[in-house]
Each structure stands twice: as structure tokens, then as C-alpha cells.
Amino acid sequence: MQVSLIASGLNSWSGSVLVFGVLEGNLEEQLHPLEEVVKGPLIKNLNQQNFIGKAGESINFQLLEPPIQKLVLVGLGKPEKLLLEGFRNAAALGAQSSIGNDGTLGIVLPWNIFDCMSAAKAVAEATRLSLFKDTRFLSKPEELKIPKRIDLIGLPESAKTILQEVNPICAGVELARELVGAPPNSLTPQDLANTAIQIAKEKNLEVTVLEKGECEARKMGAYLAVAKGSDLDPKFIHLIYRPKGTVKKRLALVGKGLTFDSGGYNLKVGSSQIDLMKFDMGGSAVVIGAAKAIGEIRPEEIEVHFIVASCENMINGSAVHPGDIVQASNGKTIEINNTDAEGRLTLADALVYTCELKPDAIVDLATLTGACVIALGDEIAGFWTDNNQLAEELQNAANNAGEGLWRMPIQETYKKGLKSMLADIKNTGPRAGGSITAALFLKEFVTESIPWAHIDIAGPVWAEKTNGLNPAGATGYGVRTIVNWICNQKT
Numbered sequence: 303m304q305v306s307l308i309a310s311g312l313n314s315w316s317g318s319v320l321v322f323g324v325l326e327g328n329l330e331e332q333l334h335p336l337e338e339v340v341k342g343p344l345i346k347n348l349n350q351q352n353f354i355g356k357a358g359e360s361i362n363f364q365l366l367e368p369p370i371q372k373l374v375l376v377g378l379g380k381p382e383k384l385l386l387e388g389f390r391n392a393a394a395l396g397a398q399s400s401i402g403n404d405g406t407l408g409i410v411l412p413w414n415i416f417d418c419m420s421a422a423k424a425v426a427e428a429t430r431l432s433l434f435k436d437t438r439f440l441s442k443p444e445e446l447k448i449p450k451r452i453d454l455i456g457l458p459e460s461a462k463t464i465l466q467e468v469n470p471i472c473a474g475v476e477l478a479r480e481l482v483g484a485p486p487n488s489l490t491p492q493d494l495a496n497t498a499i500q501i502a503k504e505k506n507l508e509v510t511v512l513e514k515g516e517c518e519a520r521k522m523g524a525y526l527a528v529a530k531g532s533d534l535d536p537k538f539i540h541l542i543y544r545p546k547g548t549v550k551k552r553l554a555l556v557g558k559g560l561t562f563d564s565g566g567y568n569l570k571v572g573s574s575q576i577d578l579m580k581f582d583m584g585g586s587a588v589v590i591g592a593a594k595a596i597g598e599i600r601p602e603e604i605e606v607h608f609i610v611a612s613c614e615n616m617i618n619g620s621a622v623h624p625g626d627i628v629q630a631s632n633g634k635t636i637e638i639n640n641t642d643a644e645g646r647l648t649l650a651d652a653l654v655y656t657c658e659l660k661p662d663a664i665v666d667l668a669t670l671t672g673a674c675v676i677a678l679g680d681e682i683a684g685f686w687t688d689n690n691q692l693a694e695e696l697q698n699a700a701n702n703a704g705e706g707l708w709r710m711p712i713q714e715t716y717k718k719g720l721k722s723m724l725a726d727i728k729n730t731g732p733r734a735g736g737s738i739t740a741a742l743f744l745k746e747f748v749t750e751s752i753p754w755a756h757i758d759i760a761g762p763v764w765a766e767k768t769n770g771l772n773p774a775g776a777t778g779y780g781v782r783t784i785v786n787w788i789c790n791q792k793t
């Protein structure tokens with residue numbers, strides 16, 4: 303489903319569902335442009351139904367005049383209170399009313415309230431992403447009747463350039479949702495690697511998949527310890543986007559790629575949501591989704607590395623024991639006092655590998671800790687970095703995407719919680735501040751001179767309920783933030 307821009311306005315548009323945003327206030331004036339397309343006493347009808355343009359309000363009209371079959375008025379609330387998020391919500395709400403129609407969906411909003419690029423991007427993303435539905439696992443998927451095209455009507459021609467980013471970004475988010483939503487028996491480390499290889503082919507990226515033997519040769523003892531308890535081999539994935547011409551910046555993304563996390567011998571029991579732990583590859587889904595988007599957008603002068611150390615955390619006779627001591631590829635020894643803190647073990651070796659590439663910045667994304675969910679809930683990811691510039695860049699990128707992101711402290715004094723009696727470090731500290739000690743653990747595997755940020759997406763990777771913009775289930779959280787961050791780099 304592609305999003306296009308119709309600069310010429312409503313009069314020359316033809317499509318089947320029209321979503322029209324209305325601010326609280328003078329309805330008559332705002333509805334003026336509709337006179338040409340809608341016949342009949344619209345205002346009288348609205349008054350009868352008490353529609354005043356409040357945020358969250360919507361009203362549908364079935365029209366008899368072809369080609370427009372349906373008009374959906376969506377309230378935007380008071381203009382002085384309207385934020386870009388209000389545009390997103392209104393677009394998503396309007397889009398829901400288009401379900402059942404497979405023609406073209408047109409959207410008219412008072413665009414000039416915001417700068418037109420941001421408005422176009424926000425509305426295009428919200429509309430397309432709110433119409434996503436995953437029917438892959440139904441034996442008889444009902445035919446999905448949703449619009450084939452989305453037209454943003456009445457925006458200036460100049461906003462067209464932004465759509466060259468929006469469509470690839472949405473495709474990246476959709477891929478991430480499919481990867482996260484796929485059950486662990488259909489998305490294994492091998493399947494994740496196959497997806498990366500497929501994207502490399504489609505988008506002309508370089509790809510390497512390191513097999514278990516190669517990871518052994520690189521002495522990735524932390525990552526391999528996690529993989530030992532599974533019948534499935536680990537797959538270490540490395541995709542590279544190289545721009546045409548000169549390279550001025552080299553960025554690296556690292557994603558946690560546990561296609562299932564049983565907890566290992568520290569088995570997930572009780573309310574620890576073992577049945578949801580297919581989403582433990584959410585970080586890798588962001589990384590691979592972003593690779594797809596970046597491979598399509600092809601930003602200039604920036605090289606991007608996409609890295610995933612994928613495996614399963616399972617139990618068998620050769621699984622890691624609680625108490626085992628292993629050695630990561632930078633030589634550090636780790637006492638595994640909890641086999642359920644496996645993500646940081648896989649990331650340790652992935653980060654060492656990434657630092658050897660000497661990138662200008664590294665961002666890792668991981669469904670790392672339940673503690674982060676307790677701290678920030680399921681709409682906000684936490685992030686940690688010592689680098690204020692990187693922090694600002696990521697915060698702006700997330701704000702721009704409408705994705706919740708909050709900076710957390712790297713409290714160095716908490717490192718004492720990771721002290722081991724025997725090894726250099728242990729993999730878990732006390733329960734309190736668990737997402738902070740996790741970040742401190744990762745930091746042990748990052749070269750100090752390289753700007754690095756860690757994003758814990760354990761909360762927003764998954765939504766129990768729909769919130770309009772996101773359908774329930776896999777959200778694809780992070781792809782928009784990360785692609786914005788890459789595309790807005792100053793070189």
C-alpha cells in the first residue's frame with residue numbers, strides 16, 4: 303500500500319473513501335471545500351448528531367454520488383491543543399473506517415498548522431501502519447479489504463520528497479512486525495538469517511552469516527554459551543549498506559536476536575510470560591527492518607552495519623548451567639549466575655565484533671529486561687548512553703517518529719552489583735535497578751572511545767491491546783526512530 307500526494311486539492315481528486323479532519327470551532331467554514339464533492343445538507347446533519355470536532359470524535363456518511371462512497375469526518379479538537387500526535391490519531395481513526403473498501407483512501411487535514419514535511423510524514427506513517435494486519439497464520443485468511451492506495455490531499459508539491467522515506471520506513475516497520483509476530487517454530491535463527499539474505503538480494507546490500515564454527519574461532523564464548531542448550535545452530539548475521547561515492551560516517555546497529563527465550567535452567571515460570579518470548583528477537587527485527595528501509599532510501603555518505611547474534615535460549619543436556627563461567631571474545635570472563643539474563647551474553651560478543659569495525663557510533667536495541675517495563679511501561683523504551691550528542695540525536699529521532707523514548711542513568715556505582723567472586727564479572731546483579739545493571743554489563747564490551755547507546759525495547763515491542771495507531775501484538779517499535787536517526791545524520 304503506497305502513500306501518494308495530491309497537491310491539486312480535493313476538486314481534482316477521485317477515490318472511494320475520504321477522511322476529512324475538522325477542528326473544534328467554526329464547522330461551516332471548515333466544511334466549505336466539501337461542498338463540491340458532497341451534495342446535501344451536511345451541516346444540518348452534523349448538528350443533529352452533535353458532532354463538534356472533538357479529538358477522538360468521528361462520523362461516517364455513506365454517499366451515493368460516485369466515485370466517493372464514504373465520507374469520514376474526524377475531530378481534531380481545539381487548534382491550540384493540537385499536536386502532531388493528534389494528526390496521527392485522527393488519521394489512524396479515519397483509516398479504520400476505510401476497512402471494507404479496497405479503493406483509494408484520501409485524507410484532508412488542516413496541513414498548514416504544522417510544517418508540511420512533518421505533517422505529511424506523521425499522517426502517512428500513521429495511516430498505512432494502522433491498516434496493517436497479519437493473516438499469515440490463518441488457514442483460511444478472510445479476504446482483507448483495505449484501501450490499495452492512500453492519497454494525502456492538498457499538501458504542497460514540495461512535501462513529496464518526504465514520501466520517498468515514508469514508504470520504505472513503513473515497509474521496514476511491517477517487516478519488523480512480521481518478524482516479531484512470527485511464532486518461534488516458524489522463525490528460527492536460520493529463518494532470521496534467510497530473511498537478511500533475502501533483503502540483501504532485494505536491496506543490494508552485503509551480507510555475511512557466520513556459522514557456529516566461525517563464532518567458535520572468534521572465541522565468542524558468551525554468545526555460544528546461550529546457544530548451547532538449543533537443537534538449532536546459532537547464526538551471526540552481518541548486513542552492510544554502502545552508499546555510492548564517498549563515505550563520511552560509519553554507523554552500526556546491533557539487535558538482540560533470541561528467537562525464543564525459555565529462560566534456560568532459570569526457566570521462566572509463573573507470570574514471566576514464557577509464551578510471549580518469541581518477541582525476544584525484537585531488537586533484531588528493528589535492525590533488519592531498518593536495513594530494508596535504508597537499502598531502499600539509500601542515504602548518501604553514510605555506511606551502515608546491521609548486526610545480529612541470533613540463537614535460542616533453551617534447555618537440554620548441554621545447556622549452560624547456572625554458575626558456569628564463560629569467556630567472551632574480548633577475553634573477559636563471566637559467571638552466568640542467571641541463565642535468563644541471556645540477551646546481554648549474546649550482545650557482549652556482538653558488541654565486541656562491532657567495535658572491531660571501528661564505527662563512528664553504535665546503537666544496540668534489545669528486549670533486555672522486565673525491569674525496564676516496570677520502570678517505563680509499554681509505550682516507552684529506555685536508553686542509556688554516556689554521549690550527550692548521541693542522546694540528543696536519538697531523542698529527536700524518536701520524537702519525530704512519535705515513539706516514546708526516555709534517557710536513563712548509567713549509574714557507575716551500581717557496577718558493584720555485578721561483582722563475581724570468581725570471574726571478572728557476573729551477568730546479573732540485584733533485582734532493584736535491573737535495567738541499569740544490564741546496561742552497565744553491556745558497557746564492559748564496548749570500546750570506550752566509540753559513542754554507544756543501548757535501547758531497551760522490552761516494553762514497546764509488544765502491545766496487549768490496539769491503540770489505534772498500532773494494532774495489538776507486534777508493534778515494530780524502533781524502526782522509525784532508527785531510520786530517522788540515520789537519515790538525519792550530518793556529514
Ligand code: BES
Binds near residue numbers: 563670672730761
Ligand atoms: N527477554 C527477557 C526480558 C523481558 C522480560 C522482556 C519480560 C520482555 C518482558 C530477558 O532475557 C530476561 O529474561 N531478563 C531477565 C533478567 C533477570 C534474570 C536479571 C528479567 O528481566 O527478568
Ligand code: MG
Binds near residue numbers: 644
Ligand atoms: Mg531471558
Ligand code: ZN
Binds near residue numbers: 560563644645669670
Ligand atoms: Zn531474553
